[in-house]
Amino acid sequence: MNKPQKNTVVAPSVSCLIITPDMALSWLEKVNTNNRPVIDAYVHRLARDMKEGRWILTHEGIAFGPDGTLLDGQHRLWAIVEAETPIRMHVWFNVPPEALMAIDTGKARSLADILHLGGGFGRVTLKDLAVLRTMLGGMSGPVVLTPSEAADALARHGRAIAFAVGALPNVRYVSSAPTRAVLARAYYTVSRDRLAEFGKMVASGIVPDSRCTSVILLRQYLQSNIGVSRVERRERYAKTQRALSAFLFGEPITRLYAVTEEQFSLPEEAKEGTGTNRR
Numbered sequence: 620m621n622k623p624q625k626n627t628v629v630a631p632s633v634s635c636l637i638i639t640p641d642m643a644l645s646w647l648e649k650v651n652t653n654n655r656p657v658i659d660a661y662v663h664r665l666a667r668d669m670k671e672g673r674w675i676l677t678h679e680g681i682a683f684g685p686d687g688t689l690l691d692g693q694h695r696l697w698a699i700v701e702a703e704t705p706i707r708m709h710v711w712f713n714v715p716p717e718a719l720m721a722i723d724t725g726k727a728r729s730l731a732d733i734l735h736l737g738g739g740f741g742r743v744t745l746k747d748l749a750v751l752r753t754m755l756g757g758m759s760g761p762v763v764l765t766p767s768e769a770a771d772a773l774a775r776h777g778r779a780i781a782f783a784v785g786a787l788p789n790v791r792y793v794s795s796a797p798t799r800a801v802l803a804r805a806y807y808t809v810s811r812d813r814l815a816e817f818g819k820m821v822a823s824g825i826v827p828d829s830r831c832t833s834v835i836l837l838r839q840y841l842q843s844n845i846g847v848s849r850v851e852r853r854e855r856y857a858k859t860q861r862a863l864s865a866f867l868f869g870e871p872i873t874r875l876y877a878v879t880e881e882q883f884s885l886p887e888e889a890k891e892g893t894g895t896n897r898r
Contacts, residue, residue, distance in 0.1 A: 630713065631711055631712065631713045631715070632711070632712050632713060633680075633709050634709070634712075635676075635707060635708070635709050635710075636707070636708065636709075636710050637706070637707050638681070638696070638705065638706055638707075638708050638710070639699075640699055640702075640703050640704070643696040643697070643699040644696075646681075646689060646696055647693065647696050647697065650683065650688050651689040651693050651696075652689070653688060654689065658694065660763070661694055662701060664763065664765045665694060665695060665698035665702075665765070666698040666699075666701040666702040667702075667765060668767045669699065669704045669706055670702045670704060671767075673765070673768070673771075674767075675767070676707055676708065677709075678709060679709070680692060680695070680708040680709035680711065681696065681708060681710045681711065682710075682714045682718075683711065683712050683713075683714065684713070684714055684715070685713050685715070690714055690716065691711075691714075743773070746796070747773075747784065748769065750780050750783055750784060750799045750800050750803055751764075751769065751773060751803075753796045753799075753800035753856065754776065754779070754780070754783075754800040754803045754885070755772060755885075757804070757856075757881050758853070758856070758857065758879075758881050759853075760852065760853050760856075761796070761849075775886075775887075776803065776885070778806075779804075779806040779807065780803055782802070782803070782811065783799040783802035783803035783806065784799055786802055786815045786817075786819075787821060787822055788822045790821075790822045792841055793821060793822060793841045793842060794822065795855065796852070797856035797859060798821070798837075798841065798855065801859040801860050801863055801883065802863075804881075804883040804884070804885060805863060805882075807883070807884070807885065808883055809883070813866075814863075817863055817866050820834045821834055821837060821838055821841075821862075824838050830870075830871050831866060832871050832872060832873070833861070833862040833863075833866050833870065833871075833872050834862060834866055836862065836874070836875040837858060837859060837862035837875060840855075840858055840875055854877050857878050858875050858877050858878075860878045860881075860882045861875060861876060861878045862875060863882070863883075864878070864882050
């Protein structure tokens, strides 16, 4: 009588491979048969890092099941195709399908967590990142950043962000990312004493004379317009720029309107000739 054969289990294995765009596309077309819908915005963010040489090799990568089906990594593969750039990545084989029960189920790290743990920036708050994203976007509104892009931007502008957050203390509806982002931009071209003075007056509502009416108008506007839509945030940003410009020039305005052009350039924008850099 023949003895029953034991089931042969092939343990998962991993190789570190250079995945070319052609390889990535072939895997996506042939073995990506049972995956979730692709999130295009996420693919675009990954592709930007790959194109700009910011992609970092980690333990995460691509995973195939025992039958060759792609289990994990379709967004990374689509990003390689979009970036048209070969990327070194860990590729796992013979991963049991039940492993999907544990893949991507942990608590996702926020961008602030990632920068704190891996960027060497110390404590980074969501408030800091909101100011950074709004400052970089300027008149167009907050930008979306990958962790690598945020780390590069924070390395360039960390002092400006810290100054803006400190110069405009927490006051409900007044101390928001759009108002602080204007201070962070102006940090590079305006007297910091004047910016600190402006921030203190906006926070307190106390002004020394009629030449500072723009501060009062701004504070009244901020406290009565608390919407969170993208359009409303852009309007707060543009009106804060107008109020700061009027304050710096001692212009006693009677109406606060939104500027239509950037008033304060970042160093990288000044090289391109954008912004007004009003003092």
